[in-house]
Ligand SMILES: Nc1ncnc2c1ncn2[C@@H]1O[C@H](COP(=O)(O)OP(=O)(O)OP(=O)(O)O)[C@@H](O)[C@H]1O
């Protein structure tokens with residue numbers, strides 16, 4: 715299992731990291747994000763969207779759980795924060811088989827959506843504006859992606 719960590723010092727640096735991830739992402743990939751409130755999951759997703767060529771701004775409005783953005787490939791952005799403890803088939807899993815990239819914030823709240831292979835991204839708040847991103851590849855494709863990202 716391949717693992718790699720990096721620290722960003724600003725939201726702009728996190729955008730840049732996300733852009734590189736978005737450029738490397740391929741069809742049917744799944745990125746699962748976990749981490750403290752306000753750690754930078756959506757900020758990283760904004761960068762990923764830019765890297766996919768999405769021109770619309772990625773936001774996280776309070777009650778929207780799934781948003782779809784159109785770039786080089788579709789981006790399915792799920793924020794599962796409000797799904798904690800809700801064990802119900804919400805019909806999202808069809809997207810995980812689609813031709814796009816699925817990014818799930820608070821992935822630990824939707825265990826049913828977790829496929830066999832995925833890139834796990836843990837985000838931690840450090841002092842000030844510093845944030846640590848730890849990537850763990852589950853599956854060969856993601857190991858290769860991490861090699862290219864480093
Ligand atoms: N190094 C950094 N990386 C990312 N965001 C940063 C950084 N430094 C400061 N910030 C700020 O921290 C905030 C991160 O918010 P963001 O919405 O991305 O977090 P989140 O993990 O998605 O939160 P939530 O758990 O509410 O979904 C933003 O206001 C961003 O500008």
Ligand SMILES: [Mg+2]
Nearest residue numbers: 755756774819
């Ligand atoms: Mg968020």
